[in-house]
Amino acid sequence: MRTSTSSVRVRYAETDKMGVVYYANYLVWFEVARTDLLRTMGWTYREMEEAGVSLPVIEAHCEYHRPARYDDELEVATRGALLSPARLAFDYDVLQHDGTVSAVGRTVHAAMNDRGRPCRLPEQIRTELA
DSSP: OEEEEEEEEOOGGGBOTTSBBOTTHHHHHHHHHHHHHHHHTTOOHHHHHHTTEEOOEEEEEEEEOSOOBTTOEEEEEEEEEEEETTEEEEEEEEEETTSOEEEEEEEEEEOEETTSOBOOOOHHHHHHHO
16 A cells, blocks of 8 residues: 655634534545645646546545644545555545544545546556555
């Protein structure tokens, strides 16, 4: 599995009235981490889309373990794995500065061509995640 780590600092706008990160923001951070991982493989979302391939999310899951709060520094550890020639999954661990797990999650993606039909992932991605 290919891995990367992304840093995130909780912004005030990402918290709710109780001062805790609003749950949906974890999915935004997953996207940040996923694009960072793809970038480490030498392939950005922009380049992929220019080549006629998109990666829509077809499944998303998140388990919340410990709340994150405004100004917390978090690390999102991301692992990518090839599920098939046209599908891939990313697993995420959101860690607080002391190593405590704030949340864990997973997203599954299908490769789609510019006509919205399933297609094979680019060879570069398949090779990196095989």
